[in-house]
Amino acid sequence: MRADHRGVLLARRVFSPxxxxxxxxxxxxxxxxxxxxxxxxxxxxxxxxxxxxxxxxADADPAAGEVEFLVKTIGPGTATLESLxxxxxxxxxxxxxxxxxxxxxxRGARVAIVAGGIGAAPFPLLLRAMRAAGVAGDLYLxxxxxxELDFRARxxxxxxxxxxxxxxDGSLGEKGFxxxxxxxxxxxxxxxxxxxxxxxxxxxxxxxxxxxEPARIPAEFSTEAAMGCGFGACLGCVxxxxxxPFVISCxxxxxxxxxxxxxxxx
Amino acid sequence: METRLGPLHLKNPVVTASGTxxxxxxxxxxxxxxxxxxxxxxxxxxAPHAGxxxxxxxxxxxxxxxxxxxxNVGVKSFLEEKLPRLRELGATVIANVWGDIExxxxxxxxxxEDAEGLAAxxxxxxxxxxxxxxxxxxxxxxxxxxxxxRVRAATKRTLVVKLSPNAPDLVESARAARDxxxxxxxxxxxxxxMAIDPVTARPRLSFGTGGLSGPAIKPLAVRMVFxxxxxxxxxxxxxxxxxxxxxxxxxxLAAGASAxxxxxxxxRDPGVSGRLVDELEAYCRDRDTTVRSLVxxxxxxxxxxxxxxxxxxxxx
Numbered sequence: 184m185r186a187d188h189r190g191v192l193l194a195r196r197v198f199s200p201x202x203x204x205x206x207x208x209x210x211x212x213x214x215x216x217x218x219x220x221x222x223x224x225x226x227x228x229x230x231x232x233x234x235x236x237x238x239x240x241a242d243a244d245p246a247a248g249e250v251e252f253l254v255k256t257i258g259p260g261t262a263t264l265e266s267l268x269x270x271x272x273x274x275x276x277x278x279x280x281x282x283x284x285x286x287x288x289x290r291g292a293r294v295a296i297v298a299g300g301i302g303a304a305p306f307p308l309l310l311r312a313m314r315a316a317g318v319a320g321d322l323y324l325x326x327x328x329x330x331e332l333d334f335r336a337r338x339x340x341x342x343x344x345x346x347x348x349x350x351x352d353g354s355l356g357e358k359g360f361x362x363x364x365x366x367x368x369x370x371x372x373x374x375x376x377x378x379x380x381x382x383x384x385x386x387x388x389x390x391x392x393x394x395x396e397p398a399r400i401p402a403e404f405s406t407e408a409a410m411g412c413g414f415g416a417c418l419g420c421v422x423x424x425x426x427x428p429f430v431i432s433c434x435x436x437x438x439x440x441x442x443x444x445x446x447x448x449x
Numbered sequence: 450m451e452t453r454l455g456p457l458h459l460k461n462p463v464v465t466a467s468g469t470x471x472x473x474x475x476x477x478x479x480x481x482x483x484x485x486x487x488x489x490x491x492x493x494x495x496a497p498h499a500g501x502x503x504x505x506x507x508x509x510x511x512x513x514x515x516x517x518x519x520x521n522v523g524v525k526s527f528l529e530e531k532l533p534r535l536r537e538l539g540a541t542v543i544a545n546v547w548g549d550i551e552x553x554x555x556x557x558x559x560x561x562e563d564a565e566g567l568a569a570x571x572x573x574x575x576x577x578x579x580x581x582x583x584x585x586x587x588x589x590x591x592x593x594x595x596x597x598x599r600v601r602a603a604t605k606r607t608l609v610v611k612l613s614p615n616a617p618d619l620v621e622s623a624r625a626a627r628d629x630x631x632x633x634x635x636x637x638x639x640x641x642x643m644a645i646d647p648v649t650a651r652p653r654l655s656f657g658t659g660g661l662s663g664p665a666i667k668p669l670a671v672r673m674v675f676x677x678x679x680x681x682x683x684x685x686x687x688x689x690x691x692x693x694x695x696x697x698x699x700x701x702l703a704a705g706a707s708a709x710x711x712x713x714x715x716x717r718d719p720g721v722s723g724r725l726v727d728e729l730e731a732y733c734r735d736r737d738t739t740v741r742s743l744v745x746x747x748x749x750x751x752x753x754x755x756x757x758x759x760x761x762x763x764x765x
Binding site for chain 2: 184185186223225230231232235408412415417418420423428
């Protein structure tokens with residue numbers, strides 16, 4: 184059930200400048216959240232940032248009552264979180280959104296996970312759920328340069344498969360976009376992948392859609408749109424839809440198959 | 450806590466503002482809808498409306514800009530799918546209505562006329578984010594008068610008219626709405642604003658401009674409520690603009706509003722409306738006072754000078 188949870192900041196782990204994770208004590212949320220769901224986070228009493236910010240839950244430990252977010256500092260909201268003192272409180276409205284689905288994947292199935300930069304945020308929890316379900320997966324992780332991928336340390340021991348890295352400048356892994364690395368492997372007939380999970384910027388999704396739609400690989404994209412509320416009230420986070428004008432990202436998503444999105448209007 | 454606004458009797462003066470509370474049903478985990486004074490629905494049109502292309506919102510200091518463009522399910526779907534559930538939940542519902550032309554408003558109001566469980570109609574003549582209709586009716590007293598008169602003739606229901614702060618003379622617009630049959634005025638809707646990406650130099654909203662809301666507009670809205678209350682002391686008002694906490698509620702009541710609408714605060718704090726009811730009730734109990742006696746206190750207090758802004762004192 185959705186609620187406004189009080190969370191206490193327990194720890195921050197910095198991977199590289201501007202890339203960090205924060206762990207909050209929030210027992211009910213840790214118990215209720217599913218992979219791919221998000222919260223709207225607010226640090227009380229601030230007029231700037233005024234609106235809450237959406238963060239995918241990166242990991243949850245129901246036994247310890249902890250939830251973790253993987254964050255890149257990009258604006259005033261993330262900057263606030265970067266400097267929040269340990270022991271401080273935040274309100275965590277959630278869990279929100281639909282979450283990833285493992286339905287239809289039997290033990291031994293193999294999937295691909297493609298993440299553009301900090302788009303990797305929701306995947307630790309998904310990887311745990313995959314392991315519990317006996318689903319293997321290759322992790323494709325792309326970034327601008329090696330320093331922006333230092334947070335890959337957070338994925339150590341979580342991936343039951345290969346980890347493929349790429350950087351725009353070639354400073355780590357393959358040189359080029361991660362979508363290219365994925366396409367080269369996924370395009371084999373038959374495709375090695377029963378499903379694609381992806382999170383990153385819209386152009387990355389558009390490139391992935393061009394790969395998986397012809398290859399008929401089912402895909403789940405964790406879409407990101409600026410959200411005013413996170414629970415379907417403001418209608419600020421819509422994405423152009425294929426079978427209706429707009430999809431409301433926060434409640435109909437954020438996890439959407441590419442077939443629901445009108446890529447021509449993105 | 451009982452609040453009377455002309456023919457409209459509410460259990461308390463805390464109402465949620467149109468466009469910030471969905472159809473109420475999005476909030477049921479955070480607010481017991483039967484406890485708030487009323488909720489104003491998302492603006493309803495005759496046919497479902499898709500709204501503007503994204504980006505539709507952006508944050509600004511102490512507030513936000515939006516250009517949603519009145520996306521809504523249409524009046525038929527509202528009546529079939531939303532209103533019955535709201536009735537079950539014991540909500541007091543004010544249906545917000547908009548259209549491109551006068552006939553659209555009349556048609557939507559007609560469709561609502563026999564619906565069970567509606568407390569009032571609120572006419573949106575002040576949305577800045579559509580190409581036609583909306584604010585165009587609110588920015589000219591003559592257009593306001595014509596529209597309100599036509600809708601007045603088409604419905605027996607209590608009629609609220611939601612005013613635009615972008616009108617050249619808000620008091621004139623208020624007077625036009627009152628003289629044409631509005632029972633209650635709600636004010637204010639959002640202020641037309643704009644935000645530009647400093648790097649790309651492109652507007653942050655696809656519509657170009659948007660409506661500014663949130664605490665940033667509160668002093669502007671308080672001044673407008675004060676002014677209209679002074680000019681038209683017999684017209685019940687609902688004050689709107691950046692209300693986030695109890696002191697904001699008290700401020701708008703003091704300015705002359707008989708009720709308040711909570712808007713953008715619902716986005717960041719979905720339980721705020723229910724909590725404000727409790728806090729206001731506790732405030733009145735602790736001070737052995739009533740909501741009614743809190744209304745218009747600032748009108749009776751010495752202002753220490755002229756109230757700026759034209760003919761504010763003309764009828765006051």
